[in-house]
Amino acid sequence: MSGIHYSVVVPAYRENGNLRPLVTRIFGALSQAGSPVSPHEVEVIVVDDNSRDGSVETVDDLRREGYNVRIIVRTTERGLSSAVVRGFREAQGDNMLCMDADLQHPPEYVPAMLASMSPTKQFALGTRYAKGVAIDEGWPLYRRVISNGARLLALPLTSASDPMSGFFGIRKETFLKARNLNSDGFKIALDLLVKCNIPAKAIAEVPFSFGVRAEGESKLTGKVMIRYLEQLAELYWYRHSGLVIFLAIFLFVLFVFFAQTLLSWYGGFDDQSQGRY
Numbered sequence: 143m144s145g146i147h148y149s150v151v152v153p154a155y156r157e158n159g160n161l162r163p164l165v166t167r168i169f170g171a172l173s174q175a176g177s178p179v180s181p182h183e184v185e186v187i188v189v190d191d192n193s194r195d196g197s198v199e200t201v202d203d204l205r206r207e208g209y210n211v212r213i214i215v216r217t218t219e220r221g222l223s224s225a226v227v228r229g230f231r232e233a234q235g236d237n238m239l240c241m242d243a244d245l246q247h248p249p250e251y252v253p254a255m256l257a258s259m260s261p262t263k264q265f266a267l268g269t270r271y272a273k274g275v276a277i278d279e280g281w282p283l284y285r286r287v288i289s290n291g292a293r294l295l296a297l298p299l300t301s302a303s304d305p306m307s308g309f310f311g312i313r314k315e316t317f318l319k320a321r322n323l324n325s326d327g328f329k330i331a332l333d334l335l336v337k338c339n340i341p342a343k344a345i346a347e348v349p350f351s352f353g354v355r356a357e358g359e360s361k362l363t364g365k366v367m368i369r370y371l372e373q374l375a376e377l378y379w380y381r382h383s384g385l386v387i388f389l390a391i392f393l394f395v396l397f398v399f400f401a402q403t404l405l406s407w408y409g410g411f412d413d414q415s416q417g418r419y
């Protein structure tokens with residue numbers, strides 16, 4: 143039996159400059175005295191979409207230096223969510239964590255995130271909306287507005303405080319139950335929370351301070367935001383189809399009632415006018 147109980151999956155596109163600090167800091171944090179998880183139980187899987195920027199060589203070097211890290215290079219698929227799903231499918235650990243490569247999810251929180259998963263806590267969620275933590279002040283206002291707007295729109299779907307943080311963990315047994323996952327766009331955590339039907343009591347929230355990107359550029363584009371709105375529409379339907387159908391019938395009945403009332407008013411007025419002239 144493999145001694146790997148934890149897998150850290152890192153979707154990465156053109157992140158070569160960040161991979162060495164990321165991996166060394168993850169294993170550094172796990173090697174600290176008092177870490178609830180041993181570095182020997184952990185593997186890191188980078189899922190790269192053919193960046194051709196030296197990422198493969200960097201991971202090979204790190205592996206030779208003794209870090210348990212490997213890289214999957216996809217050539218026919220692209221996208222953050224589908225990269226995460228691929229990494230989870232290849233993971234050996236029963237406890238799987240997803241984190242960004244750009245150090246916005248500080249590696250020092252990895253031990254706590256991994257340890258927070260258990261048979262009763264099937265989902266770990268790094269949250270930026272808790273007492274004592276902060277989104278880095280360098281984060282631009284427009285990104286805060288987008289983030290809060292996205293969070294508000296997800297409120298009818300989950301009670302989790304920050305389903306958009308991108309820093310989350312899931313137990314393999316629960317992940318394997320997910321059906322019809324939407325792997326488009328950026329928001330795979332929200333999809334998993336809804337489609338695996340994770341109740342509030344099964345979510346371990348871990349507050350973390352969101353950093354600024356260390357190297358390279360963000361890949362969040364207008365297209366990604368539109369995909370998010372499409373995903374929300376699908377999830378609303380998935381979770382609340384009964385309510386949506388009820389509201390549609392209710393609005394239809396209301397419409398018919400008002401239309402009839404208006405028609406009878408209009409008809410009555412017509413009758414009177416006919417009588418008068």
Ligand SMILES: Nc1nc2c(ncn2[C@@H]2O[C@H](COP(=O)(O)OP(=O)(O)O[C@H]3O[C@H](CO)[C@@H](O)[C@H](O)[C@@H]3O)[C@@H](O)[C@H]2O)c(=O)[nH]1
Binds near residue numbers: 154225307328355
């Ligand atoms: N393999 C792969 N990885 C990708 C792709 N697009 C982005 N990534 C990787 O996904 C991670 C997040 O992408 P960023 O480009 O850094 O996104 P962001 O704008 O900082 O958004 C992040 O913050 C949001 C919170 O506000 C998170 O919601 C979001 O998931 C993401 O973590 C990075 O490691 C990046 O390399 C892709 O097409 N393919």
Ligand SMILES: [Mg+2]
Binds near residue numbers: 242244246355360
């Ligand atoms: Mg980022």
